[in-house]
Amino acid sequence: MSFNIDDVKHLGTISIDKEDYERVKCETTVFPYFNGNRWVGQLSKLDDNYSITVFATGIEVVERLVDTDTGVVKLKIRYYDGKTAVERVFDCDILTKLGVKELYKYGVRFAEDDAYKVVKYLLKSERIAPINRSYSKLGWSKDGNIKLFRGHSALSAEGVYKGLTFDGKLDLKPTGDLELWLNMVKTEVLKSTAMTVVMLLGFAGSLVALLNEKKDIGSLMFNLSNKSSKGKTTTAMLATSVFSNPMLNRGCAISFNATENALVQFISSCGAHPVVIDEVALSNSKDFNRIMYAICQGRSKMRLNGDATQKDVSEFNGIVISTAEFSLITEDTPNGIKARVFEIKDTLTDSAENSDNIKSCIYENY
Numbered sequence: 404m405s406f407n408i409d410d411v412k413h414l415g416t417i418s419i420d421k422e423d424y425e426r427v428k429c430e431t432t433v434f435p436y437f438n439g440n441r442w443v444g445q446l447s448k449l450d451d452n453y454s455i456t457v458f459a460t461g462i463e464v465v466e467r468l469v470d471t472d473t474g475v476v477k478l479k480i481r482y483y484d485g486k487t488a489v490e491r492v493f494d495c496d497i498l499t500k501l502g503v504k505e506l507y508k509y510g511v512r513f514a515e516d517d518a519y520k521v522v523k524y525l526l527k528s529e530r531i532a533p534i535n536r537s538y539s540k541l542g543w544s545k546d547g548n549i550k551l552f553r554g555h556s557a558l559s560a561e562g563v564y565k566g567l568t569f570d571g572k573l574d575l576k577p578t579g580d581l582e583l584w585l586n587m588v589k590t591e592v593l594k595s596t597a598m599t600v601v602m603l604l605g606f607a608g609s610l611v612a613l614l615n616e617k618k619d620i621g622s623l624m625f626n627l628s629n630k631s632s633k634g635k636t637t638t639a640m641l642a643t644s645v646f647s648n649p650m651l652n653r654g655c656a657i658s659f660n661a662t663e664n665a666l667v668q669f670i671s672s673c674g675a676h677p678v679v680i681d682e683v684a685l686s687n688s689k690d691f692n693r694i695m696y697a698i699c700q701g702r703s704k705m706r707l708n709g710d711a712t713q714k715d716v717s718e719f720n721g722i723v724i725s726t727a728e729f730s731l732i733t734e735d736t737p738n739g740i741k742a743r744v745f746e747i748k749d750t751l752t753d754s755a756e757n758s759d760n761i762k763s764c765i766y767e768n769y
Contacts, residue, residue: 629749
């Protein structure tokens, strides 16, 4: 029977005949290493003795990603996690003896003494992996003279723009069935004018960002303020389901339980996508005016690095939706904030069933 590395049951050295040795040697592109779906091995020949030492579970570099904005190179690695093959993007320090051990937590297995061997194998695997361009900054951009909107995919006027891959951490991957989402909107959302407006804000963020290329609009903030169980969070999540996973801390929705700098950095990372910041009461800041100024201005604070050089300033333009059980706008609120922060105080969902129907749909279809 011909040798098949995926028939191996555990790590270790296996004797093979010359015919299998020559066949495997011809098949592999990373000699003296050989990879299968579930295992990685190293071919050996000593006089007339042939063997393959299986030293790691299945792993290979399938793509090198060069960030078009920063020039930083990352690696897309396919690995066997004990049940199935999974692909994940890693920083290049995964190719060090210390960094490669990060793979342990994803189910990859090899003996600690073989860490250097795994690195040498991955370096060979990297050399033959195709090079593609990636991006982590979202929103509007240009590739040469071609206008693009960067989301989960880069979109041009002609459709999906090939040759660019999103490698950020936000969950923007379209999921589920668009028709189910549209049917839910028809039956559960359009009967409420206020909820329809908030849903449309989800589409408006990209337009506000585009207008900022001509006029300095900054970001616009909409606060959903009413008592509990009036549909604030459900409706805010509906708006963000237009472009991302609507669940908190998965896509473009987070809670207010963060510092001002962290909030601004998160909004910046979302680019022109609609952002939801849920439950203002969780904020530990006593100066909401300062937070609202920072959001509406569309720029992070100017700060210095430890060597006194200026850090990069994060810029963002779009729609930010917050939820609160109280109004953020008072008589003492500065006019600059009043011009860019709007409050929607309407009851949004008409029943618990209405809210549950929306959430059950957008959790699966976004």
